[in-house]
Amino acid sequence: MTSHTDPAGLVSLPEGHQRASLPRVQTGLSDRAIAWLFIGPTMALLLAINLFPLLWTIFLSFTNYRANRPNAPLWNVGFDHYVAILTDPDIWLRMQATAHFVFWTIALQTVIGFGLAYLVDRKFRGHGFWTTLILVPMMLSPAVVGNFWTFLYQPQIGLFNYVVGFFGGIAPGSFQMLGDVTLSPWAIIIVDTWMWTPYVMLICLAGLRSIPDYIYEAAEVDRASNIRQFVSITLPMCMPFIMLAILFRGIENFKMFDMVNLLTAGGPGSTTELASITLKRAAFEAWRTGYSSAFAIILFVAVFGLANIYVKTLNKVKAR
Amino acid sequence: MSAANSAHSVVEPSGYAKLIASCLVALYAVISLVPLVWIGLTSVKSSTDSISYPPKVIPYVDFQPSIEGYCNLFSTRSRQTTEYIQSLPAPQGACESIARSRGMVVVGPSNYVPRYINSLIIAFGSTFLSIALGTAAAYAFSRFKVPLKDDLLFFILSTRMMPPIAVAIPIYLMYRELGLSDTRLGMILLYTSVNVSLAVWLLKGFIDEIPREYEEAAMIDGYTRLQAFRKVVLPQAVTGIVATAIFCLIFAWNEYAFAVLLTSGAAQTAPPFIPIIIGEGGQDWPAVAAGTVLFLVPILVFTVLLRQHLLRGITFGAVRK
Numbered sequence: 001m002t003s004h005t006d007p008a009g010l011v012s013l014p015e016g017h018q019r020a021s022l023p024r025v026q027t028g029l030s031d032r033a034i035a036w037l038f039i040g041p042t043m044a045l046l047l048a049i050n051l052f053p054l055l056w057t058i059f060l061s062f063t064n065y066r067a068n069r070p071n072a073p074l075w076n077v078g079f080d081h082y083v084a085i086l087t088d089p090d091i092w093l094r095m096q097a098t099a100h101f102v103f104w105t106i107a108l109q110t111v112i113g114f115g116l117a118y119l120v121d122r123k124f125r126g127h128g129f130w131t132t133l134i135l136v137p138m139m140l141s142p143a144v145v146g147n148f149w150t151f152l153y154q155p156q157i158g159l160f161n162y163v164v165g166f167f168g169g170i171a172p173g174s175f176q177m178l179g180d181v182t183l184s185p186w187a188i189i190i191v192d193t194w195m196w197t198p199y200v201m202l203i204c205l206a207g208l209r210s211i212p213d214y215i216y217e218a219a220e221v222d223r224a225s226n227i228r229q230f231v232s233i234t235l236p237m238c239m240p241f242i243m244l245a246i247l248f249r250g251i252e253n254f255k256m257f258d259m260v261n262l263l264t265a266g267g268p269g270s271t272t273e274l275a276s277i278t279l280k281r282a283a284f285e286a287w288r289t290g291y292s293s294a295f296a297i298i299l300f301v302a303v304f305g306l307a308n309i310y311v312k313t314l315n316k317v318k319a320r
Numbered sequence: 321m322s323a324a325n326s327a328h329s330v331v332e333p334s335g336y337a338k339l340i341a342s343c344l345v346a347l348y349a350v351i352s353l354v355p356l357v358w359i360g361l362t363s364v365k366s367s368t369d370s371i372s373y374p375p376k377v378i379p380y381v382d383f384q385p386s387i388e389g390y391c392n393l394f395s396t397r398s399r400q401t402t403e404y405i406q407s408l409p410a411p412q413g414a415c416e417s418i419a420r421s422r423g424m425v426v427v428g429p430s431n432y433v434p435r436y437i438n439s440l441i442i443a444f445g446s447t448f449l450s451i452a453l454g455t456a457a458a459y460a461f462s463r464f465k466v467p468l469k470d471d472l473l474f475f476i477l478s479t480r481m482m483p484p485i486a487v488a489i490p491i492y493l494m495y496r497e498l499g500l501s502d503t504r505l506g507m508i509l510l511y512t513s514v515n516v517s518l519a520v521w522l523l524k525g526f527i528d529e530i531p532r533e534y535e536e537a538a539m540i541d542g543y544t545r546l547q548a549f550r551k552v553v554l555p556q557a558v559t560g561i562v563a564t565a566i567f568c569l570i571f572a573w574n575e576y577a578f579a580v581l582l583t584s585g586a587a588q589t590a591p592p593f594i595p596i597i598i599g600e601g602g603q604d605w606p607a608v609a610a611g612t613v614l615f616l617v618p619i620l621v622f623t624v625l626l627r628q629h630l631l632r633g634i635t636f637g638a639v640r641k
Contacts, residue, residue, distance in 0.1 A: 016591055028595050031464055038460035042453045043472070050479040050512035053490030060490070067628050108325050116348060122341035128344070131589045132627055133349040138634075139623040143576030144612050147595040157371045159358050166496060172373070194352060202631050206639045244638060255483035258576035261581065262595055276577075279485045284581060289489060297484030307481040311474060 007124075054300070061294035068287040079295035090270075091278070091295075098274045100185060100193070101260075102253045106246055108193045113200025114242065118234075120201070121208040131205075138198045146259035149191050155175040178264055181271045187273055188260050192253065194220060200245040207241030208234065240316055247310045275299055322482035354469060359616075363389045363609035370605045389606025392599065393432050393614075397424040399600070432611055435593040439615075441504055442589055443572040446511035450568045451561060453512070454519025461520065462527040463535075473520070477636065480517045484577035492582060504587045510578055515568040517634065522567065525637035526560025527553065563629035566622050573619065590615050 029037070061081055063074050085091050116134065120127050137145070152160040156173035165172035177187040211233065219229045257276035260266070266273035266281065273281075279299065283292035333341070361379070362370050366386040369376050376382035397419050405425065411417045419426050457476075461469060491510060492501070500506030526541065534556065535548040543551065554561075577602045580592040597604055632640050 029546065031543075031545060034549075035460045035464040035466055038456035039466065039472070042457040042476070042520065045453065045509070045513050045516060046476060046479055049491070049510060050482070050487070053487055053494060054482070054494070057486065057492040067489075112348075116345060119341040119345050122338050123343075124338040124342035126342065127345065130345045130349050130483065132624065134345070134352060135627075135630065136620065136623060139353055139570060139619050140356075140616055141574035141576065141591050141619070143574070143580075143591045144594050144615055145355070145359075148609065148612055149355065150607070151362070151603070152355055152358065154371075155373070157373055159354075159375055162373070162375050194355070198352075199634060203635060203639060206631055241639065244635060248635070251481060255485075257483070257485055258591075261580075262576075276483050276485045280485070280581070282494075283485065283489050289493075293489060294487060296483070299483050300486055303481045304478060307478055311477070 002003065013320065020272075057293045057296055060290050061297050063290045065290045065293075066287050067283075067289040077290065081291045084291070085295050085298060092274055094270065094273050094278045097185065097270075097272060098254065098256075099254065101189060101272075101274055102250055104186075104189045105192045105196070105253050106249050109197045109200045109249060110242060110246060112193070113197045113245065114204045116197070116201040117204035118210055120205055130137065131201075135198045135202065137195045140195075142195060142259040143262055145195070146191060147262040150178060152185060155179075176237070179268055181268055184264055184268060184272050188263055191259060193265060194257070195259070196249060196252075200249065203241050203245040204238060207238035209235045210241070216264075243313050244310075247306065247313055251303060251306050253309065255299075285301055300312075359609050359612050362605055363613045365389065365606050367599065367604065367606055370609075386418070386606075387414060388418050389604075389610035391418055392604050392607035393597065393610040394430055395419070395426045396399060396428050396430050397422075398427050399424050417511075430596075430597075431588075431593065432590075435588055435590045436614070438504060438583075438587055439573060439589040439591075442511060442587070443569050445504070445508040446515060446572045447565050447568040449508065449512040450515035450519045451523075451565050452525050454516050454564065455554075455557070455561060457516075457520045458523035458527050459553060462524050463532065468544075473524075476517045476520050480514065485581070488578055488581045491578075495582060502583045502585055502587045507579070507583060507587055507589070508613050510582070511572040511575060514575075515531045515571055518571070518633075519568060521636045522564045522633060523557070523560060525632070525640065526557050526564070530556045560629075563633065566626050567629075567633040570619060570622060 062076055062078060064072075065074055066072065120131055149160075149307070152158050152173050153176075155161055155176045158172070158177075160177065161172040161175065164170070165174075175183060177183050177190075215233055215237075216229060219233060222233070255276055256274055257280065260272060260274055261277060264272040266277040275295075276299075279292055279295055282288050282295060285293075361377070364379065364385040364387070365383055366388050367388070370389075372383075378523040379385050391414070395415060400423065402423065405420055405423065407424065408420075411420050416426050442490070458562070461473060462465060466472065495501040495503075495506050498506075500509070530553060534552050535543075535545075538548040538552045539545065574591065575589070576591040579589045582593070583589065593602075593609060594615060597607050597611055599607065623630075
């Protein structure tokens, strides 16, 4: 995927070094040895802290192991956990909640993010300053900021409820964003959209800027309307970038844990219990380690599938 | 990333379009910053002002700023009888006075500072390790024929795709066996394993951009490969290394899922600690806000520093600008 490209014919020496004079002396390690020496430690760390645990999880997913009873007799339960998970209607409800969250966050972030990028690309005065300001939320800790949103969402005293009540003409204490089964899925979508729209905007902006001016100039010459230009040039040329942003957000939100754990912890009841929260409840509250390992593997396979698509898209974007 | 080429008058938007665009963008920016401004305002309110209805907005007009939040963030207090408080010598310092006026005495420092120090040590430690490992691996992937190169690179990237909770189960068991649970070393190694994938991918991009001819020329001059790497490639890659390091730092600083599951005391970082700052009767919002402000400030600084490389960092080097 890499195919290194050297700028042709650019042979310049680092300062203070003159070519020639000395013949090349082959000292030191061979390239092959250096390659392994350089890559080895990284691979060792990843094998120890990523691959080995993954294999262990696969092993545990076929057992009745419980982390809070490490000395209980261990036996093989075969595919029981996998069957139990995939046939459990509750799990499918959790997956539906996850899908709802992923779908709406991506839809909102893509529309708002692309819109913002399109506006910023009008290159008005001070667009750099405003862009930087817009980017701030996505750099912050989702957990710490998500936690503060529980304060903004307080009925009666919360700023969010106050503002919505003020403009909507309803009493701020009359609705609970986090305690209501119909509103809480939207509460987490709002915070995620607030946080990550800048991310989509930034990628879309790169897409818009990658479109060469001469294409628009040609369209002007052909007297294509603005709408026509947008549909036939801007959108299609930006599409790989939008896809990239969607995939990234999709993967991230499929694994979403921190922000939602602090905002609702899956509640009320299980209405906002996304897959990662279910996993945490099974693994670290119910201590069903074997069962949760199987669930972890199922989720991992799903994300891995997404990751594969992602890398293919990424290469397409790179190839441009 | 700015640099408008205004030479092409045909494509240049009209002044009217620019005005509307700038208003809308500014409006979005201002609205999106409201929650952050609210964090800052809440941190300088007294606990009663922080939960007043309607909300108090303008300092010195709507409410008197108070350092109570910051006092409560750094101290633990205990409620005492009025007689006992009156029997004490005069309070020393503003924080003690505020506590006394609430019928409490300061009994000692809170855990915020140790948690913040843990965050610093773990973030910087894992960043240093990720950069050291990542630079070496990225150089090797960039310059040498490595068997199965694409597969190895994909493996490195895929480790980042796993849901953290899924990884946390076996890590929890493994750390328990190895005695790494709730240790800084354990967290540093864990964050390094997550960050090294980003480091390798980003740094490989940066090193790919350094012409090979530089090293080749140095090696013709008698440098060994390692010397050429150290004296020619590294100085050229400094900008990229710094940008990558800041990304690693931000990730480790912000990380919550592993921290909340694998640390509970000695190695606990700030993100799992800040939400559990509670006062009497629920969360002490001014103190939580104060802790949040102090926690976010370094990131704001970094964001401004990183502006030029942000795009590259968040897309794993897929999009370069």
